[in-house]
Amino acid sequence: MKQKITTTRIKKNDNVVVTAGTDRGRRGKVLKVGTKTGKIIVEGINKRKKYLKPGPEQPKGGVVNMEFPVDISNVMIFCDKCKKGVRIGIQFKDKTRVRVCKKCGKSLD
Numbered sequence: 001m002k003q004k005i006t007t008t009r010i011k012k013n014d015n016v017v018v019t020a021g022t023d024r025g026r027r028g029k030v031l032k033v034g035t036k037t038g039k040i041i042v043e044g045i046n047k048r049k050k051y052l053k054p055g056p057e058q059p060k061g062g063v064v065n066m067e068f069p070v071d072i073s074n075v076m077i078f079c080d081k082c083k084k085g086v087r088i089g090i091q092f093k094d095k096t097r098v099r100v101c102k103k104c105g106k107s108l109d
Contacts, residue, residue: 008072009088016075017085027078039069046070081106
């Protein structure tokens with residue numbers, strides 16, 4: 001199976017809002033970005049139960065609630081000024097790339 005490698009404008013610790021799926025409209029902080037898989041893990045979003053086998057760390061095993069990945073296309077970056085999910089653009093300031101909100105122009109970095 002061929003892996004898709006994507007370039008993303010979403011980074012770790014960004015605040016995002018979910019635009020599709022069962023958690024639509026909810027916000028959270030990005031914990032991990034998978035550029036090879038095109039998926040991200042968002043804090044408190046897409047929580048599922050994972051059943052663990054008994055092992056050295058957990059002798060009895062058990063059930064753990066944890067966040068599972070969401071596709072990058074199903075989230076948008078949350079702009080504090082606009083108070084909603086927005087598209088972002090890139091501007092060059094002093095020879096550095098800066099992510100900005102497309103609606104209000106506020107810097108997101």
